[in-house]
Amino acid sequence: MGAEEGQMKHESRQLETSSKLTxxxxxxxxxxxxxxxxxxxxxxxxxxxxxxxxxxxxxxxxxxxxxxxxxxxxxxxxxxxxxxxxxxxxxxPQRPIIVEPEQQxxxxxxxxxxxxxxxxxxxxxxxxxxxxxxxxKHYTRDQEDIPPEIQADHLHGHGDAEKMQQALVRLFNKRRFRKAAFRRVSKEKYTLKEEVDRLKKQLQKAEEPINFEQLFEGQFELEHVVTTFLALLELMKRGSAAVVQTEVLGPIWVRGVA
Known part of the structure; x- marks a missing residue:
């Protein structure tokens, strides 16, 4: 009987110890x-x-x-x-002071x-x-290398993309273009392909370089000017046109390249 009682006490202590850590x-x-x-x-x-x-x-x-x-x-x-x-x-206990409930x-x-x-x-x-x-869960693809035809620098002389952008800004500042009072989604009036072909023919026919601003003479719509400017950049990228600027902030001359 004594052995059984001792065993029960031992198991009880084990249960008590384990319960404290549960x-x-x-x-x-x-x-x-x-x-x-x-x-x-x-x-x-x-x-x-x-x-x-x-x-x-x-x-x-x-x-x-x-x-x-x-x-x-x-x-x-x-x-x-x-x-x-x-x-x-x-x-x-609080002192019996008469105070509004919201002020307590x-x-x-x-x-x-x-x-x-x-x-x-x-x-x-x-x-x-x-x-x-x-x-x-997403994986970012590494940036592709720039194609060789894009890497080629077709801005000859002292011309570069930044100077072309500055020239366009000066053109905007000199001239005011018509802005539509409202816009309607419709078919493009001026396409890049048509402007590229027109500008390429104009440069090929010219015997001397053309002043940058002369390329936009007779154009009164902003969409037309922007399309012509993009066409010029496209021709420069292809190597069919070159620009020259001989002095800082001076005129930019554009000529065709055969």
């Missing part, structure tokens, strides 16, 4: 994170926190961490002191505001984490 401790990023967890777990109203209950649970959680020999950061202890302070203020100061107000702010950060953090996981 609870699971989540990882929290700070005392506010732990408080939000306790509030959600107990389905409490964050705007009307029962301080007695939440303080007891919070301190109990810190005791569990000590049982497992886990280091408790100082901020957790500071929060525990804050909870006890708020709890004591709410338990102390709630000792929990500052804590509630901190919890709401932390909750916002949590939501945004979860959303960003979800977007990061979605982005991780």
């Amino acid at each position: 609870f699971k401790l989540d990882v929290f990023e700070g005392p506010l994170d732990l408080l939000l967890h306790l509030i959600k777990q107990n389905k409490m109203d964050i705007y009307d926190i029962p301080m007695v209950e939440i303080t007891s649970q919070y301190i109990e959680y810190l005791h569990r961490m000590r049982v497992l020999s886990l280091d408790i950061a100082g901020e957790y202890l500071v929060m525990a002191a804050t909870l006890i302070n708020i709890k004591s203020k709410m338990l102390l 100061e709630d000792p929990r107000a500052e804590l509630v505001q901190q919890l709401l702010t932390h909750q916002c950060y949590q939501v945004v953090s979860e959303q960003l984490d979800e977007l990061a996981h979605l982005r991780a």
Whole structure:
């Protein structure tokens, strides 16, 4: 009988020891994170926190961490002191001062505001984490090398793409183009292919280089000017046209290349 009683006591001690280690401790990023967890777990109203209950649970959680020999950061202890302070203020009898209910100061107000702010950060953090996981499922293709025909520099002399852009801006500043009072989606009035053919013939017929601005004479619509400019760039890319600028901000001359 004595042996059986001793065995029962041994099994009881084992059960008691194992039961102390069955609870699971989540990882929290700070005392506010732990408080939000306790509030959600107990389905409490964050705007009307029962301080007695939440303080007891919070301190109990810190005791569990000590049982497992886990280091408790100082901020957790500071929060525990804050909870006890708020709890004591709410338990102390208040002086009978006639004050409107909405004017009474709630000792929990500052804590509630901190919890709401932390909750916002949590939501945004979860959303960003979800977007990061979605982005991780995509693979970005490496940039393709520029084709050799594009790499070739067809801007001879002192001309380059930046100077061509500056010349177009000066043209816009000198002339006013008609702008439609309203726009209607319709078939293109000027096509790049037609302008390329027209401009190529014009450069081939010219015995001398043509001034850049002369290419746009008689054009009063912005779409026409832009299409002609794109046609010129296309001819330069193909090597069928070349530009020369002999002085800074000076006129740009365009000539055809056979």
